[in-house]
Amino acid sequence: MGYNAVPLTRLIEQFASLPGIGRKTAQRLAFHILTLSEEEAKTFSDAVMEAHQKIKNCEICKNFTDKPVCDICSDSARDHSVVCVVEDAKDVVAFERTREYHGVYHVLHGLISPIDGIGPDQLYIKELLSRIGEGEIQEVIMATNPTTEGEATAMYLCRLLKPLGVKVSRLAFGIPVGSNLEYADEFTLYKALENRNEL
C-alpha cells in the first residue's frame, strides 16, 4: 500500500482497528467512504461522535442509553422483580429479540477473568448488590455465556447473592432449537441429558 495517500491509509487503519474487520474489508470500507457525497460522509462521521458523546450507561442497569435511566428500567409495564444479569449490551438486544422476557436487566460490562486481570471490582457488581439491597428484586437470572469466564462469574455472583435471600437461577443449556444431535458437542449433549425434562 506504499503508494496510497496518507489520509486514505489512516482511514483504512481506523477501520482495520475495529473488531473483526481485516485489512481487506477495511480497505473496501474506506474506498466506499470516498464514493459517498460530502453530506453522507459527514452523517457517518457525526454519528460516531454523537453516539460516543450521548450514549452513557443507565444509572440503574448500566445498559447503553441516551437518558439518565434507560427505557427498559423506566418502563412500568415490565417486571422489576426479575433481573437478568448479562455480560454486555449485545446480550440485552438478544433477549429483547425473543419478545418473551418482561423483566429488567443488569449489564456487567465484562466477565471475571483473572488471566485478563479482570476482577469483580472492574465489573458493575457492587451496583447489582445495591439494587438487590433496595428490596424489590426477587429473582436474579444468570445469563452469562457458557464459557469458563461466564460460568465462573455466574458462580461467583450466585455465592454472593444467595445469602441476600433472592432466588438465583441460571439459563438452561442444551441442544439448540432446529439443530441436530449429530452436530452437538459432548458438553452440550451432556448438559442436555443432565437437564432433561419429564414429558
Added chain:
Amino acid sequence: MGYNAVPLTRLIEQFASLPGIGRKTAQRLAFHILTLSEEEAKTFSDAVMEAHQKIKNCEICKNFTDKPVCDICSDSARDHSVVCVVEDAKDVVAFERTREYHGVYHVLHGLISPIDGIGPDQLYIKELLSRIGEGEIQEVIMATNPTTEGEATAMYLCRLLKPLGVKVSRLAFGIPVGSNLEYADEFTLYKALENRNEL
C-alpha cells in the same frame, strides 16, 4: 432493537449502510465505538472526514490521491509507456502488491453496464483517450475482471484504441496458482486450455 437509544441506532444504521456489513456486525462495531476513549472516537470520526475531503482523483490516472498527481504517475522510475486499465482503485492496490508491475495505471471507476445504466460516458474513457493522444503510451493492458461487464468494457476499449496505433493486451486467465484443477470451473479450465503455453 426498539429499546435502543436514537444515537446508537443511528450509528448502527450508518455501519450497516457500508458494503458487506450486516446488521449484526454493524451492532458489534457500534458497541465497540462506545468503548473507545473520546480521543479515539474523534480520531475515527476525523479520519472519515479527512479522507473524504482530501482524497481526490489523480489528474492523470484517476486513482485516489491527496496530491494533484498521484505518486505512481509522478514516479519517473516507472515505465510511462505502459498503462494498465483497471475498474477501480482496489485493483491498483492488488497490482502494486505483486511488485512486478512497473508501468502506470488508468482507473475507469466502473465498467460499462447497460443494465445499470452505465455507459462509456460515465467512465474515465475520454481521459484515457487523451492520455494516449499525448503519444507516450505504447501499450494498454486491459485488466478488468473476467466478468460480462469486464469483458465488454475491455472489448469496447480495444476497438476504440487499436485504430490509435497502440498495442492493446488483455490479462491472461487460467488456473489460479496453488489451486487444484478439480475445483476450477469449466470456463476457467477452457481459458487455461485455450491459452496453453509450449514448454
